[in-house]
Amino acid sequence: MRKFLSIGLLLAVSLFANDRVLNQTEALKILKATPIYNQVAPKLKKGLKVKGQDKGDFYLITVYDKRGAGNIFITKNLKYTILGNILNNQTKQIIHPTYPAKPFTGNxxxxxxxxxxxxxxxxxxxxxxxxxxxxxxxxxxxxxxxxxxxxxxxxxxxxxxxxxxxxxxxxxxxxxxxxxxxxxxxxxxxxxxxxxxxxxxxxxxxxxxxxxxxxxxxxxxxxxxxxxxxxxxxxxxxxxxxxxxxxxx
CATH class of the missing domain: 3.40.30.10 (Glutaredoxin)
Structure with a gap:
């Protein structure tokens, strides 16, 4: 299973790409509309990071640190938060973030x-x-x-x-x-x-x-x-x- 943060969110698997990437400031602004924000905010000073994507019909916000990552889906009108997986009804695939991969520079x-x-x-x-x-x-x-x-x-x-x-x-x-x-x-x-x-x-x-x-x-x-x-x-x-x-x- 993918690693979870303490808030217990799922990181899912999918095949999608080419969505607008949100920086941490943008993602946090959207996240503030959800009940999750109060759990995330205290952890920001301890290394927790937030980023997201505008998927067109909704926002996908990812929270992550060294221990793992979790996804939060938020409707465009900021009224609803969805925890877990979202399926694309056409492709039958689970949606996941497609952030650009960074070239490996490690050992x-x-x-x-x-x-x-x-x-x-x-x-x-x-x-x-x-x-x-x-x-x-x-x-x-x-x-x-x-x-x-x-x-x-x-x-x-x-x-x-x-x-x-x-x-x-x-x-x-x-x-x-x-x-x-x-x-x-x-x-x-x-x-x-x-x-x-x-x-x-x-x-x-x-x-x-x-x-x-x-x-x-x-x-x-x-x-x-x-x-x-x-x-x-x-x-x-x-x-x-x-x-x-x-x-x-």
Whole structure:
């Protein structure tokens, strides 16, 4: 699941672009019309940021910090606030913000060091920041299977277990206890598909210590990439792929 702020807002997934971007001042002015503003305002001095988009029929405001992000939909007349997902009835897709992606300027070696395993045999490199307990990641796995993603990409997996997913670490212990990339990929897919073998798997204290070191490197890689939630996708140059639909074609 994508990371949440304390106000518990969903960051959704979609395929839209080319909407006018609002700066923080504009976004805050719109946000002041909602009950959410009183929760957001005290956090602005603690690193919380706000931006938004004019989607034509409504405003989409995003609040985010290092821990995650959340979306708020506000009607143009500022009378109604919508929390959760909005579907485009024509495309059947969930609407999400399409802010311009910033070129990656971080340490590529830190990212590579955080790859927990690699799967697929495609010509293109794809980096994925993911959490095996994440329902959005589970949906992405179904799309990936349907699109034969492993035939198109060499996929480098980076785990970012979210704190509110209480089984995530146990799932990762099960996955990373496998000896080969092939077996890790198999356990990963099995877990995303709802398998519960992880719940019966016993990990020694030493194994947990070793895997925790791997997880720590993965979390540093996710931070280096600027990942605010799961799943997040990055190209061979480690630039975030905003148009998720282009991956699953």
């Amino acid at each position: 590529k070696q830190t990212v590579k060091n955080g790859v927990v395993f690699t799967m697929g045999h495609g010509k293109k490199d794809l980096y994925i920041v993911t959490d095996p307990q994440c329902p959005f990641c589970q949906k992405a796995e179904k799309l990936a299977e349907k699109a034969h993603l492993s035939d198109k990409y060499t996929i480098h997996v980076i785990f970012m277990p979210l704190s509110f997913h209480k089984h995530s670490k146990a799932m990762i212990y099960y996955i990373l206890s496998a000896k080969t990339n092939q077996e890790k990929a198999k356990r990963f897919k099995e877990t995303l598909d709802g398998g519960n073998a992880w719940s019966k798997f016993k990990t020694t204290t030493k194994e947990k210590e070793n895997i925790n070191k791997i997880i720590s490197k993965a979390e540093k890689a996710a931070t280096e990439l600027g990942a605010r939630g799961t799943p997040s996708f990055y190209d061979k140059n480690m630039n975030e792929i905003k148009n998720r639909g282009s991956i699953f074609k």
